[in-house]
Amino acid sequence: MSESGTVQQEFDALAERVRPEIVGPEAAVAHAGVTTGRPWTTAEGRERLARILTEPAQPLGLRELAAFGLGCAGDRRAFETLVLLLNHRDPARCASAASALARLGDPRTMRAAAALATNPLRTAYALHPVRLLTGLREPESVPALIATLERLLAPTDPHWRIALACVEGLGELGDDRAVPVLTAARDHPRLSEAAGSALAQLGVPV
Known part of the structure; x- marks a missing residue:
């Protein structure tokens, strides 16, 4: 279509x-x-x-x-x-x-999406800002996704779906800056498989 x-x-x-x-x-x-x-x-x-x-x-x-x-x-x-x-x-x-x-x-879209994705008070509504950051495919998307994912890695954090979207986005964007946080995400019970796939997309042996 x-x-x-x-x-x-x-x-x-x-x-x-x-x-x-x-x-x-x-x-x-x-x-x-x-x-x-x-x-x-x-x-x-x-x-x-x-x-x-x-x-x-x-x-x-x-x-x-x-x-x-x-x-x-x-x-x-x-x-x-x-x-x-x-x-x-x-x-x-x-x-x-x-x-x-x-x-x-x-050009303001990138900054607005990053601000919404990284706002800890609006995490429950961050799924689509995170996906938008991935879709924009801007270099600035990566730090915002990393920052969002880093604060959601506690196994008891209720917003694991947002974290999963960050993991998938970072794998799709293929930026090596994401390797440390994706490596940490492998220890999360709900994120481990996706983090391994994302690391493989970045060429990191898993």
């Missing part, structure tokens, strides 16, 4: 997901306007999406839809909204924000 087809598919799925949040005639009209055609592909459509981000009292689902469309179009007016959604308690919102940020091409 082409990139445009993938964006359309994700956009349509998102539109259906947020539909129950669209309450009231004005919001319904706005939702219909946003979901008609491919508004992110024209200047007029992008302006319509951008207005939703700034107009007061718009449902969060509608703002999410508008930010997703703008982000996939490379329109940086979506950046702030997408970053807020990337740190949302709803994993589905985090996932759609991460997908749009990966396409946005904003």
